[in-house]
Every structure is written in structure tokens, then in C-alpha cells.
Amino acid sequence: MKIQKAASERHVLTVTVDNEAGILARIAGMFTARGYNIDSLTVADITENHSVSRITIVTHGPPNVIDQIRFQLERLVPVHKVVDLTEVGPYVERELALIKVAGTGEKRVEALRVAEIFRARPVDTTTESFVFELTGAPEKIDSFVALMRELGLVEVGRTGIVGMIRGATEA
Template identity: 80%
Template sequence: MSMLDERPSERHVLTVTVDNDPGILAKIAGLFTARGYNIDSLTVADISENHRVSRITIVTQGPPQVIDQIQAQLERLIPVHKVEDLTELGPHVERELALVKVAGRGDSRVEAMRVAGVFRAKVVDTTTQSFVFEITGAPAKIDSFVALMRELGLVEVGRTGIVGMMRGVG
């Protein structure tokens, strides 16, 4: 084990602006795989009017020196325009969307609706036996909502992954 691997792991949110070329996502994921680091969350979206540029948001964990190395290697890839470590740059906003299916009848159904109201989750589908809630917010908020729903009849969870953006102008 190297000295780099012995340093404490920190959570980082990286945004990578890239040309919307086939294979770029595989190249980026390969950088993480080659170093044995996991991608905790990955989102990709087209951000240009002409569909030529995409933004990839990656949440990962690692010692600061390893994150710096990954960032430097990402910047060297040809179709990459910009790499930012939002965690290092300062105050930023992180959001995620989840669909949460909960089964229940009677009191558990009423309690699931009450909890959903507290978390500002919306009902997007309902049957006599289940609800599907839509919830958006910081990842910790969604984690808390899912944990409470586990006790009330959680059936299934689908999460989009985290998107992040720096606060302020610039």
C-alpha cells in the first residue's frame, strides 16, 4: 500500500465538461477503475443547444492527492474542456431526484403520506396498495426519506445521481 492510499478518504464532487463524443464516458470511468476508486454517483446531460457538449458530474471518494491526480488526468483527455472539483472550489449546491415506491394499507399508508408531506415529496402514482413518491433535494435528505420509508413498506428506489453547481455568478 502506498502513502497515498493511507491518507483519509474525502468525498469530492467533480464536474467535467466534454465534447459529446462516443466513448468519452468509458474513458472517464476507466481512469477511476484503473486506480481502484469507485464512482459513488454519475450523471451525464447534454448542456448545449447544438448537442455537442455534455456535463458529467461525478461523486467519488479518495485522498486529496489521488483526487488531484484524477483531475489532472481528466484534464489531459482530448474531448475534455474543463474539470472542476466543486468540493475544493467552495460553496456549491447539490441536488438529486428519487422515485420511491412504498406499499401499505391503513395506518402505514397514512403515516407514509404524513412523512412525505414533511419531506415535500410528491405522489406521482398511486394504487390501492402503493404509492410512488418523487422527492428532490440534497442527497442526505433523500437518504433520510428512504430510511423512514423502509420502516413503512419500502418496495423500490430509483435515484438519478447527484448534480452540482457552484453558488453565485461565475
């Protein structure tokens, strides 16, 4: 008898928490203790008085594992709300990347041409290199980085994904 493994799905979770010391460590520890993987993690203060933060977590797993992750997150004391953007409905997700490319001559010209096509903006320029800023879907950034590898990629820094439900309602 062959046991069929449940399909792993990508989910974007937003977690609204009190902005207190140790909460990120507790959330990461919860993932580690249960063997769950975090593909992307971003955290930012979202209130004027710095009392509340929003954590965006991208993870993979079968539906029962994603449900378990949500349940465990909701049980943590400083957590106000957990929303699975993937299940709520249409949402927008973006990532910011800084990409350093070194090169001269034709490779330099080609890097600028490709950057223009991707709407990557040079934020630092020397005679030997560029640092491009690119915002978009992770796949767009992956494609840009792959092209820059051939043109002199030096370094990549990525923020991780931030997501928000579309429309006038708050997630």
C-alpha cells in the same frame, strides 16, 4: 514505525466534455484502471446543438488521489474543463429519487404524512401503493428511504448528484 494513511475526502467533480460516443466509457475506464471508486455519476447534454455534455462525478480519496484524478481527466482529449466544486467554494448539490411504497390502512396514511414533512410529491398512486418524487441533498433522501423501509418500501431509483457553484459565475 506506523505509517499514517491520508484521510479520504468526498469530492464533487464536474467535467465538461464533447458529446461523443465512448467518452463516458473512457472516463469510467480511467477510474477502473487506477482503482478509483465512483460514488455517483450523472451525465446530461447541456447545449442546444447537443455538442457538449456535463458529467458530475462524486468520488472519495485523499488529496493526492483527487489531484491525480483531476490531472488524468484533464488529459483526456474531448475534455474541455474539470472543476472540483468541493474546492472552488460554496456550491449546491441535489439528487432526485423515485421511491415506491406499498401499504394499506395506517401504514398508507403514515407514508403520506412522512412524505408531506419531507416535501416528497406523489407522482403515481394506486389503491395499494405510491411513487414519491423527492429532490434534495443525498442525506435527506437517505433519511426518507430509511423511514419508508418501515412503512412498506418496494423500490428506489436515484439519479445521482448534480452540483453547481453558487453565484453568478460559471464553474
